[in-house]
Amino acid sequence: MLQLESLSKSFAPNVAALADVSLDVTPGELVALVGSSGCGKTTLLRLVAGLDSPTRGAVALDGEPIRAPHPAIGVVFQEPRLLPWLNIAQNVGFGLMDRSAAERENRVDAALLRVGLAGYGGRWPRELSGGQAQRVSIIRALVTEPKVLLMDEPFSALDALTRASLHDHLIGLWEAQRPTLLLVTHDVEEAVALADRAIVMQPRPGRVFADIALDLPRPRDRLSPAFTEAKRVILAALDGSLEAPSPRQKAKHASGAWW
Amino acid sequence: MKLPSRSVLSNPWAIGLILPVTAAILYEAAAHLGYVEARLLPPPSRIAETLWSLAVTGELWTHIAATMLRLAVGFVLGAVAGILLGALTGASPTASRLLDPTVQALRAIPSLAWVPLFILWLGIFEASKIALIAIGVFFPVYLGVMAAIGNIDRKIVEVGRAFRLSPQALTRRVLLPAVLPDCVVSLRSGLGLGFMFVVAAELMGASEGLGFLLLDGQQLGKPDQILAAIFAFAVLGKICDGALVAAFRPMLRWQDSFAQSVSPSAAAPIASPPLPAH
Numbered sequence: 045m046l047q048l049e050s051l052s053k054s055f056a057p058n059v060a061a062l063a064d065v066s067l068d069v070t071p072g073e074l075v076a077l078v079g080s081s082g083c084g085k086t087t088l089l090r091l092v093a094g095l096d097s098p099t100r101g102a103v104a105l106d107g108e109p110i111r112a113p114h115p116a117i118g119v120v121f122q123e124p125r126l127l128p129w130l131n132i133a134q135n136v137g138f139g140l141m142d143r144s145a146a147e148r149e150n151r152v153d154a155a156l157l158r159v160g161l162a163g164y165g166g167r168w169p170r171e172l173s174g175g176q177a178q179r180v181s182i183i184r185a186l187v188t189e190p191k192v193l194l195m196d197e198p199f200s201a202l203d204a205l206t207r208a209s210l211h212d213h214l215i216g217l218w219e220a221q222r223p224t225l226l227l228v229t230h231d232v233e234e235a236v237a238l239a240d241r242a243i244v245m246q247p248r249p250g251r252v253f254a255d256i257a258l259d260l261p262r263p264r265d266r267l268s269p270a271f272t273e274a275k276r277v278i279l280a281a282l283d284g285s286l287e288a289p290s291p292r293q294k295a296k297h298a299s300g301a302w303w
Numbered sequence: 304m305k306l307p308s309r310s311v312l313s314n315p316w317a318i319g320l321i322l323p324v325t326a327a328i329l330y331e332a333a334a335h336l337g338y339v340e341a342r343l344l345p346p347p348s349r350i351a352e353t354l355w356s357l358a359v360t361g362e363l364w365t366h367i368a369a370t371m372l373r374l375a376v377g378f379v380l381g382a383v384a385g386i387l388l389g390a391l392t393g394a395s396p397t398a399s400r401l402l403d404p405t406v407q408a409l410r411a412i413p414s415l416a417w418v419p420l421f422i423l424w425l426g427i428f429e430a431s432k433i434a435l436i437a438i439g440v441f442f443p444v445y446l447g448v449m450a451a452i453g454n455i456d457r458k459i460v461e462v463g464r465a466f467r468l469s470p471q472a473l474t475r476r477v478l479l480p481a482v483l484p485d486c487v488v489s490l491r492s493g494l495g496l497g498f499m500f501v502v503a504a505e506l507m508g509a510s511e512g513l514g515f516l517l518l519d520g521q522q523l524g525k526p527d528q529i530l531a532a533i534f535a536f537a538v539l540g541k542i543c544d545g546a547l548v549a550a551f552r553p554m555l556r557w558q559d560s561f562a563q564s565v566s567p568s569a570a571a572p573i574a575s576p577p578l579p580a581h
Contacts, residue, residue: 095464112467119465125458129480129557139466141476168557 045070046092046192046224051101052249053087060249061087064101067243067252071191072222076229076239078278080286084250085228089196092226093119105192118185118223120195124177126169132156132180133165139188155183158220159213175206179213186217193223199234211237215262232282236274237264244278246285253285345527350534353527357516367535369512370501373429374543377436378497382490384437385444392445393452403449410442415503422507432504439500440493447489451482484558487551491544498540513539 046069053062062084069075077085090096092103094112103110105117113119118139126135133152140148156162159179169177178198185193199207215238218225229235235242239258246253256277260270327347333339334346341349357363388406392399417438421431455478463477505514513532520528 093465095461113465115467121458121461123458125462127459127462127477127480129483129554131557138462141472170557 045106046226047104048088048092049102049104051088051091051098051103053084053091053096054099062091062098063249063251065250065252066101069224069226071224074218074225074227074238074240076227076235076242077245078229078232078235078242078282079245079250079253080247080282081230082250083245083247083285085230085245086196087250088245089119089194089226089228092192093117093194095119115188116191118188118190118193120178120182120185120193120198122197122200124169124174124181126172126177126180126184128169130169131165132161132167132169132172135169135180136165136184136187138184151187155187158217159183173206175202175210178202178210182210182214182217186221186223189221190223193218193225195225195227197228197230200230207231207234208237214238232275232278233266235278236260236271237266242278244281244285254281256281343526345530349527350530353525354531354534357528357531363535366511366513366516366532367539369509370505370514371539373432373504373512374436374497374501377433377501378440378494380433381437381440381497382444382493385441385489385493386448386486389445389448390452393449399449406445410446414438414442414500418503418507427508432501432507432509435504436497436500439496443496444489444493447492448482448486451485451489452478454485455481480554483551483554487548487555491547494543494547495540498536498543502536 046067048065048067051062051065052060054060065084065088067075077088079085087096091098092110094103094110094114094117097111105114108114110117126132127138130138133149133156136152136155137148140151143151152165153162156165159182161176161179164172164176164180169180172180178201182195182198199210202210211234227235227238236258242256242258243252244254244256245251256274258274260268260274265271330339331346331348334341334344345353354363357366388402392403392406414435418431418435421434425431425434459481460473460477463473468476501512502514502517505512506518509515509518513535516532516535517529520526520532
């Protein structure tokens with residue numbers, strides 16, 4: 045189980061990017077972090093990845109504190125970030141260098157096949173389209189079979205059709221491997237199409253505003269009334285998150301103009 | 304008149320030869336017809352003749368060997384120093400603040416200004432020549448390596464961090480491949496400057512070397528010998544640059560694929576799997 049315990053992150057004194065975020069994610073759960081820009085979604089993800097360290101609070105995976113990148117946690121960034129000097133197969137196998145060559149090859153081939161890129165192993169990253177490159181980046185994170193996969197707006201740079209097809213790929217991969225998946229997105233439809241649960245965040249400083257369960261049956265029908273209703277609920281929460289005064293402002297109102 | 308066949312025109316080597324060969328033919332004709340003074344401006348045939356006679360006596364090879372040996376030693380010294388210092392200032396902000404202002408100040412000095420000092424310190428023989436060449440090679444390599452390290456994409460480095468690479472593995476698997484293209488470019492410009500300074504060093508006084516042939520040709524009034532030496536420099540420069548590029552080509556194949564996909568003449572039909580829809 046992935047536990048976030050009152051995580052706070054300040055980049056400069058008194059500029060809190062994230063304040064007191066606590067969250068429990070059960071194994072195999074697919075959680076979407078939704079919020080407007082500047083609400084600390086990416087900051088939160090980087091703390092869970094161990095790429096940054098929190099100012100206060102802690103992240104723990106199965107009770108083990110995460111302070112640095114961990115083998116059981118995979119990351120997919122907003123950009124594919126493939127290494128241009130490695131071919132596609134080498135990129136996918138980047139995290140498998142400690143395995144035997146045969147095992148690496150098997151896993152890479154199987155992963156490429158799964159996302160419809162069989163036969164692309166010998167190509168170079170610059171020969172791929174954006175959607176293909178992002179698929180490679182997702183399987184690069186998944187071939188090491190992490191318990192947790194973190195994704196930072198992985199589809200935001202893609203067109204709508206490519207994005208929908210990558211959603212299907214992602215769900216396929218997730219159902220096959222069942223990692224705990226934390227997906228940052230600003231796309232409400234994406235959250236409803238994919239997640240078991242949407243965490244709506246609130247900006248300045250970043251906090252959890254609402255925790256919305258999305259128990260729609262899979263595969264999800266984007267045209268069904270339940271889907272539309274779920275979108276409406278999240279959108280309403282997002283609106284609320286922007287209108288609600290921050291705790292600091294609340295305190296100011298309560299104490300009057302203290303200066 | 305029949306145009307050259309497509310295959311000749313599409314061969315980059317053949318295209319590159321059109322201009323110099325045409326110029327040589329026109330010049331040869333002009334010299335034979337008396338439009339130019341062949342004594343001061345010898346035609347290509349005279350230059351080739353001189354080159355040939357220098358080659359059969361073995362003189363040419365002695366000079367080439369002398370020049371190339373100086374250049375090789377100077378290039379290696381300058382390049383190694385440039386790579387080490389450039390890597391240090393590129394990787395460490397402290398080292399950069401400490402060292403880079405001084406190096407930049409030294410760089411502002413025209414390298415030839417060191418010549419009198421080097422001769423006083425190191426004598427008029429090989430050491431001072433090699434020092435001058437090394438200085439010439441050092442600065443472009445230093446600047447190039449430093450910039451290459453500064454330009455490494457932090458996002459790619461973060462991929463290495465996310466996969467928990469040790470510092471050594473990060474260097475080997477991410478940092479070195481990332482800086483290699485820029486480093487090769489800086490080595491190539493360093494080599495070019497090395498050629499420039501080997502000539503300068505040999506013009507200062509040498510008893511052998513292609514630079515000596517230049518000076519000897521000037522003093523004895525033999526323009527064909529000067530042009531023969533210049534031609535030899537051109538050929539050697541191209542060969543050395545080509546060898547440098549070829550040495551790194553296996554590691555930079557991933558860039559070739561880009562050049563090929565852009566340049567229409569080199570684009571070969573690649574057997575590719577059918578593109579599946581996204």
